[in-house]
Amino acid sequence: MWALKSYNCECCGSDFVSCTALKYHFQQKHLGKVHCEKCGQEVLREKLQDHNKSTHDRSTMETHRLHWENLEERNIKHMATKISKTCRMCSRHFGTVLSRENHEIQEHHFTASKRAQMSTGFSPHNMLECKGSQELQRFADKKIRPASGSQSAACVAEISALLQLIQGCFPVPASRVIQGGSYVKGTDTQGCSEIDIVLLSEVFASVNHRKKPLREGLETLRENLKRTSHGNRILMGKRTPLSLRFNFLCTESLHCHSFEIMAYYDVLGPTPSTDLKLHLYRKLYLCNDSDEAQLCALALLPYQVDFVKASVMRVKELIRLMIHWFKTSFANTTKENKFRRLPSSYTVELLTIYIWERAEKPLFFSLVQGMRAVLKLLVRYAEIDVVWHRHYHPKFPIFVKVNQKHTRPFILDPANPTVNVCDTCNAWDEVAHVARLSLLKPLFRGVRAEPPWLFTNDWTCKVA
Structure with a gap:
């Protein structure tokens, strides 16, 4: 039998049995049209400019102005991890930070000059170019501090409505809902607002193998949310195995919030006893399953939130500046160092609060002096050793064991004595390098320590 000859359209790949059919198809579907270089879609030549404005100008705004790319770069959670001992180039894990660093030098030729090249990336019009406190304050008010007034009220109303929607779309009843993230703590910045939601349901307490029903519940929530009237504003x-992540666009103010939703059962309850919390600490310390430890630690989220929220407004302003510094002073991650992890926002919050406490908790202070103090400490990151005892006694056995074998930098989670939040970063040497260069910028030129920041005079560091 003879094979039937086909005529192929070069524009879309469709096959036709005759040349006449192919010509008719081309005239109807492709004549007068060109391919958009950005998305590949075919549009009429005279409509190409309108297509770019309606599709790609909006897409660019959503990607850059609204920071929807944060979905792929959500900060590492403050839980027990081994990231600090993981190679930033190939993700291979080592027993010590020193052995990891030796591997990076020998296998990946990660020299000091290469580190400088791959770490530094000051954005144009960086706040470090400000000259003096007043100019920095104006910069912060205009580009870092979240909106206030009617815009803020509209935002609060929309998020509150979405939270109700999330509970209604979750396939099992939630006995309690815990909220966290920078938005709840008051440390969010323009274009960087994180909201963590934990849905607690007793349904999961009676399940022996919880991970599968948890995943199924979050997947159902995902599909239900997409079908709601808010679905067109949810990206x-x-x-991920244990969480649902999306960005929600506020219509009134054209900005977005990064959501992360997790679910578990109420391990502690709303008013846990001291013994119950100590029991949870022991469970976290002995747990060999990192996923299970992460889920159990969700019960401690309210205490972590309260610790940060208790800071005065001026400290939260300083936290925002430091978070902005991390986002605008480092080079973007590349394929070569795609496993590099900078400190989480929670680590930045705790580090800033520690510096404020070292200054004896002033209610009002210079933001330039505060930033300078934090940066000088980051240069000497190997000396960071911070512990709070608000939720556990210094002689508590779990704390004693963790403290005995800790490595620096060390910031113990104030609500969880089993977690060093600095372990979420494997690039402290890069942080120190960028901090050292930042201290040379115009913002700090000629600035000397003033009360109550005189203790930083003991932190001598070569900034050349």
Whole structure:
């Protein structure tokens, strides 16, 4: 039997049995059209400019102005991890930070000059170019501090409505809802607002193998949210085993909030006893399953939030500046160092609060002096050793064991004695390098320590 000859359209790949059919198809579907270089879609030549404005100008705004790319770069959670001992180039894990650093030098030729090249990336019009406190304050008010007034009220109303929607779309009843993230703590910045939601349901307490029903519940929530009237303003992130991540666009103010939703059962309850909390600490310390430890630690989220929220407004302003510094002073991660992890926002919050406490908790202070103090400490990151005892006694056995084998930098989670939040970073040497260069910028030129920041005079560091 003879094979039937086909005529192929070069524009779309469709096959036709005759040349006449192919010509008719081309005239109807492709004549007068060109391919958009940005998305590949075919549009009429005279409509190409309108297509770019309506599709790609909006897409660019959503990607850059609204920071929807944060979905793929959500900060590492403050839980027990081994990131600090993981190679930033190939993700291989080592027993010590020193052995990891030796591996990076020998296998990846990660020299000091290469580190400088891959770490530094000051954005144009960086706040470090400000000259003096007043100019920095104006910069912060205009570009870092979140909106206030009617815009803020509209935002609060929309998020509150979305939270109700999330509870209604979750397939099982939630006995309690815990909220966290920078938005709840008051440390969010323009274009960087994180909201963590934990849905607690007793349904999961009676399940022996909880991970599967948890995943199924979050997947159902994902599909239900997409079908709601808010679905066109929800951009879903990549699927993760234990959480649902998406960005939600506020219509009134054209900015977005980065959501992360997790679910578990109420391990502690709303008013736990001291013994119950100590029991949870022991469970976290002995747990060999990192996923299970992460889920159990969700019960401690309210205490972590309260610790940061208790800071005065001026400290939260300083936290915002430091978070902005991390976002605008480092080079973007590349394929070569795609496993590099900078400190989490929670680590930055705790480090800033520690510096404020070292200054004896002033209610009002210079933001320039505060930033300078934090940066000088980051240069000497190997000396960071911070512990709070608000939720556990210094002689508590779990704390004693963790403290005996800790490595620096060390910031113990004030609500969880089993977690060093500095372990979420494997690039402290890069942080120190960028901090050292930042201290040379115009903002700090000629600035000397003033009360109550005189203790930083003992932190001598070569900034050349």
